[in-house]
Amino acid sequence: MIKIRRLNQSELVINAELIEQVEATPDTIITLTTGKKIVVLESSDEVVEKVIAYRLACIKPVVAIKPTDI
Structure with a gap:
């Protein structure tokens, strides 16, 4: 999930996978x-x-596990 802002400044959280x-364009x-x-x-x-940061955060726990830890 990533947090973004609509044009009216309201925050919105969307599923980055979607x-x-x-x-x-003039607007994003x-x-x-x-x-x-x-x-x-x-x-x-x-x-x-934001999408890259989200995806890195998703795989970080997996990368941190060593094969000897399993």
Whole structure:
């Protein structure tokens, strides 16, 4: 899940796994796999950074486990 802000400054948490594409028009538009579009304040680069941070956080616990720990 990533936290983003709508144009009216309200916070929204979305499932990063459902992001299909991010468009950088004058406004940033996130399209979900469901077809829903969300216009956000963050730039497309910021959205990508948040998704990368989310995915790294998801795999970090797995990477931290050593084969000898299993």
